[in-house]
Structure formats: structure tokens, C-alpha cells
Amino acid sequence: MNESGHNTINKNRRKRVGIIFGGRSGEHEVSLMSARSIVSALDPDKYEIVMIGISKSGRWLTGDVAFALESGVLDAANRATLLPDPQARILVQIDESDAQQTTMSEVAQLDVIFPVLHGPYGEDGTVQGLLELAGLPYVGAGVVGSAVGMDKAIFKAVMIAHGIPILPWMMVLSSDWHRQREGILERIEAKLTYPIFTKPANLGSSVGISKCNNNLELAEGLALAARYDRRLIVEQGIDARELEVSVMGNDDPIASVVGEVKPRRDFYDYVAKYVSDDSELIIPAQLSQTQSDQIRQLAIKAFKAMDCAGLGRADFLLEKQEGQLYINEINTIPGFTRISMYPKLWEASGIEYSQLLDHLIELALERHQEKSGLDTSFKVEDNAQA
Numbered sequence: 001m002n003e004s005g006h007n008t009i010n011k012n013r014r015k016r017v018g019i020i021f022g023g024r025s026g027e028h029e030v031s032l033m034s035a036r037s038i039v040s041a042l043d044p045d046k047y048e049i050v051m052i053g054i055s056k057s058g059r060w061l062t063g064d065v066a067f068a069l070e071s072g073v074l075d076a077a078n079r080a081t082l083l084p085d086p087q088a089r090i091l092v093q094i095d096e097s098d099a100q101q102t103t104m105s106e107v108a109q110l111d112v113i114f115p116v117l118h119g120p121y122g123e124d125g126t127v128q129g130l131l132e133l134a135g136l137p138y139v140g141a142g143v144v145g146s147a148v149g150m151d152k153a154i155f156k157a158v159m160i161a162h163g164i165p166i167l168p169w170m171m172v173l174s175s176d177w178h179r180q181r182e183g184i185l186e187r188i189e190a191k192l193t194y195p196i197f198t199k200p201a202n203l204g205s206s207v208g209i210s211k212c213n214n215n216l217e218l219a220e221g222l223a224l225a226a227r228y229d230r231r232l233i234v235e236q237g238i239d240a241r242e243l244e245v246s247v248m249g250n251d252d253p254i255a256s257v258v259g260e261v262k263p264r265r266d267f268y269d270y271v272a273k274y275v276s277d278d279s280e281l282i283i284p285a286q287l288s289q290t291q292s293d294q295i296r297q298l299a300i301k302a303f304k305a306m307d308c309a310g311l312g313r314a315d316f317l318l319e320k321q322e323g324q325l326y327i328n329e330i331n332t333i334p335g336f337t338r339i340s341m342y343p344k345l346w347e348a349s350g351i352e353y354s355q356l357l358d359h360l361i362e363l364a365l366e367r368h369q370e371k372s373g374l375d376t377s378f379k380v381e382d383n384a385q386a
Contacts, residue, residue, distance in 0.1 A: 014048045017361065018091060018110045018136075020127065022054040022069050025119030026207040026228060032069060034336035035116045041354045047361075050091060050108045053077065054117070062091060062107055080107060086135025112364050113138040114357075115333060119203055123333045124150035137368035139360045141332040145308040149332035152201045152233045155306070159327055162305040164298060167317070167326050168192060168236040171201065174226040185218060188234050195237035198222050200229035211237060240317035240326075243285055245299045246334075246345040247312045248359060250367050253303050255296035255314075256345040260285035281341065283348045291318070294325065302330055310363050313342045 021035035022028055039049055053065030061068055061077035068077035079094040091107040113136050117123055125147035131138045141149060148154050153171050160166065170191060177184050188196065198221030200208040208228040210221030225232045242263075246256040262280040287295070299314035306312075313334035317326045334342040346356050 014044075014046055015111045015361065016048045016050060016108055017042065018050045018052050018108075018113045019116060020052045020054065020113060020122070021116040022056070022065075023117040023119065023122040024054065024056060024058045025117075025121055025123075026203060027118035028056050028069075030335060030337075031116055031118050031122070032066070034118070034340070036066065037337050037340075038114065038116060038357060042357055043354055046358070050110060052080065052082075052091060054122070058121070062093060082130060082134050082136070084130060084133035086133070089134060089136050110136060112136070112361055112368075114361065114364075115140060116336060118333055118335070119207070120150070124202060137364045139364045140310040141306070141308040141312065145306045146332050148306045149308065149312070149330050150202050152199060152329065153231060155329060158305055159302060162301065164302055164305070165324070165326050167238065167328075170234045172222065172232040172234055174230045174232060177222050177226055177232065181219065181222075184222070185215060188218065189215070192234065192236045194218075196221075197233075197235045197237050198225045199233040199235065200225045201231035201233050202229050238317060238326075239320050241285075241320060243287075243295060243316040243318055244341045244345065245295055245314050245316070246342045246349075247299050247303045247308070247314060247330075248310070248346070248356075248363070250309050250363055253300050253308075255299050256349040257284040258287060258292050258295050259283040259341055259345050259348070261341070281339075281344065283344060291323075291325075298325070298327060299330075302327055306330060306332075308332060309367055310360055311342070313345075 019035055019039060021031045023031055042049060051062060051065045053061045053069045055061065055069060055074055059074065060080050061074065062080040063077040065077045068074050079096065080091055081094060082091055090109045092104045093107050095103045095105065113131055115122060115127055115138060117127060121127070123146060125143040128138065128141070128143045128146050132143065140146070148158055156166050156169060168191070170188060172184055194213050196212045196218055198210045198212060198218065208225050210217065210224055212218040212221045222232055242261045243258055244261060245258045247253050260282040262282065264279055284292070295316055298316070302314055303312050308330065311332070311334070313331045315328040315331070317328055319326070334340065336343060343353050343356055347353065351359065
């Protein structure tokens with residue numbers, strides 16, 4: 001630890017990377033797959049890995065976490081927590097074997113955290129807030145960027161403010177939906193035309209999303225979305241190509257080549273993304289240079305508008321008839337499985353998987369170092385007495 005109270009990394013040893021995965025969201029299983037891929041690709045000569053799992057109920061675990069979360073046998077791992085103390089930056093194990101007394105012991109002092117938590121309670125700024133309190137460098141967007149990226153309604157408002165085109169949409173509160181279903185359906189049908197997409201406002205990986213072609217399907221789609229969130233997004237569907245671009249960096253981000261997803265299913269849903277490999281991924285997408293440049297520029301503009309950092313995958317819809325481009329979302333912790341688009345797009349841009357992980361960890365350390373140099377106190381000078 002240096003004189004300012006900040007921990008310093010010994011350059012002669014491997015960086016100790018805490019991988020946080022699992023979590024209290026509908027994307028728990030996706031997170032397990034992403035974490036497994038990342039751990040297998042991190043260079044053991046550069047990094048010492050500390051696994052930190054979060055169960056579906058929110059219990060933090062260390063030790064044989066992957067087995068515990070996949071099997072549901074939580075006793076196979078040890079309870080743990082991160083202390084919100086920037087002087088410590090340690091993972092501690094909680095021992096509850098003594099009914100009279102709970103004790104804590106240090107597991108490891110951490111250099112950087114790689115959160116692989118998709119969805120609420122991980123990708124939405126909550127864990128990022130804890131890591132800020134703990135004074136730990138971490139991969140990815142901060143509290144604000146994470147929260148904006150997760151909340152589709154706030155994201156759309158930010159895009160509108162920055163002149164980035166989005167599709168026509170409405171927001172519905174689940175409480176209103178349960179009280180006045182017929183009225184809600186009438187309002188939606190008066191503004192939008194089928195097909196219509198329904199989505200939870202705060203969820204990713206296409207969980208809870210439905211494509212609705214009639215009144216009955218719209219009601220079912222809203223009911224499904226309401227299972228996952230209290231705020232529901234209703235969005236105009238269009239006949240469009242689904243395009244994605246990966247973004248990486250802090251203040252001066254760069255964009256990868258553009259890729260296109262052609263799902264065999266009705267749309268690019270959870271199964272198409274993480275279970276089935278029958279969706280066609282075209283990398284690079286067949287676009288004019290002008291279209292490709294526009295998409296990459298808009299991706300960077302949106303990334304910066306949200307105050308993102310480290311990484312993000314920007315998803316766009318290109319209307320087939322008129323060629324109008326719309327941004328759909330920026331995913332601040334995109335899937336990192338072997339069939340995920342984020343690493344595939346960078347691979348096509350000349351950056352291999354393990355090299356990509358190196359870059360992201362360095363960006364986390366770079367951003368933390370910059371923030372550590374900022375003043376955190378203010379002394380009022382009494383000029384009258386000077």
C-alpha cells in the first residue's frame with residue numbers, strides 16, 4: 001500500500017483477478033457459461049484467478065464455486081464477501097461452523113475484478129457501486145454507464161438527447177397492466193402496429209422478450225415481461241437486419257468490424273444466443289463502407305454518451321426497405337461464451353480472445369489509476385483571515 005492509502009501491484013508477480021459470476025438474475029446460467037470461457041482463456045502465467053460466485057439467492061461464495069452453482073450444492077463452496085474498505089481490497093471467507101460466533105478470514109488480496117454478471121444485481125451498477133466503495137479496479141462500465149445500459153427506458157432517453165435514432169416505443173408499468181389490461185392494449189395498438197415487441201425494462205440476453213403479432217400475443221408478451229420487471233417496454237417491430245458491433249476503450253474507445261445475426265428462430269432470443277448454434281453469424285456484415293462507418297461511429301457516440309468504459313456491444317437494426325438505422329441497445333457486460341458476438345467481432349478485427357482479456361484488464365487498471373489521482377476532499381480557505 002502506498003502513502004496515499006492505495007494498494008499498488010507488484011509487477012514481479014501475477015495479477016490477482018477476481019472473477020465475479022452467477023448472480024440474482026434470469027441470466028444466471030449465461031453468466032456461468034461466460035465465466036467458464038474467460039477463466040479457460042486467461043493466461044496462467046500472467047494471472048492468478050480467484051473465483052467469486054453469487055448464488056441465485058444472492059449468497060457470495062468462493063472455493064469450488066463453479067461446481068456449487070452448477071449443481072446447486074452450495075455447501076461445496078465457502079461463504080465469502082468483499083469488504084467495502086479501500087484500505088483492504090480483500091475477499092474474506094465467512095466461517096459459520098461455530099453456532100456461537102461467526103469469524104472471517106482473508107482469502108486473497110485482489111488487484112482487479114472482472115465482473116461477468118449479466119442482468120440485474122450485477123450489470124446494472126449495483127456491484128459496480130460496491131467495487132467503487134472497495135476501491136477495486138474492475139472491468140467494464142461504472143455505476144452510471146451500467147445503470148443506463150441496463151434500463152432500456154433511460155437508455156432510450158439518453159439516445160434521444162444525443163440525436164441517436166431509436167424505434168417508436170412506449171413504457172408500461174406492470175401495476176397499470178394488472179389493473180387496466182384492456183385500456184393498456186388499446187393505447188398500444190393506437191400508437192404502434194404489429195409486429196410489436198414486449199420487453200422487461202431491466203434485463204438482457206433476450207430474457208422475457210416476445211414478438212407479438214396480434215392482440216392475444218401482445219397480452220401474453222406483457223404478462224411474460226411483467227414476471228421479470230415492474231417497468232415494461234413496448235416497441236415497434238420492423239423488418240430489419242440485426243447488426244452488432246463491439247466497442248472497447250475508456251475515453252477514446254474503438255469499434256470492431258460490424259457483424260450481422262441471422263437467427264433461424266423468429267428473432268435472436270435466449271436460445272439462439274446461448275443454447276443453439278444454428279443462428280448464422282456473418283462477420284463482417286455485408287454493408288457498404290458508408291453504412292459500416294456510420295454504424296461504428298454511432299456505436300462509439302452512444303458508448304460515450306452513456307459514460308461507458310472498458311467494453312460494450314452495440315446492437316442496431318437496419319430497416320430493409322428504406323435503409324434507416326436504429327440503435328437497439330448497448331450491452332455493458334456482453335456474453336463471453338465461445339459463440340458470443342463480442343469476442344468474435346474482435347477476433348475478426350485482429351484481436352484474439354486471450355489478448356482481448358488482457359486489453360480489458362489493462363483498461364480497468366488504467367481507469368482506476370486515473371480516478372485514484374482525483375481529490376476526494378475539499379478544504380475551505382478563509383481568505384478573510386489571510
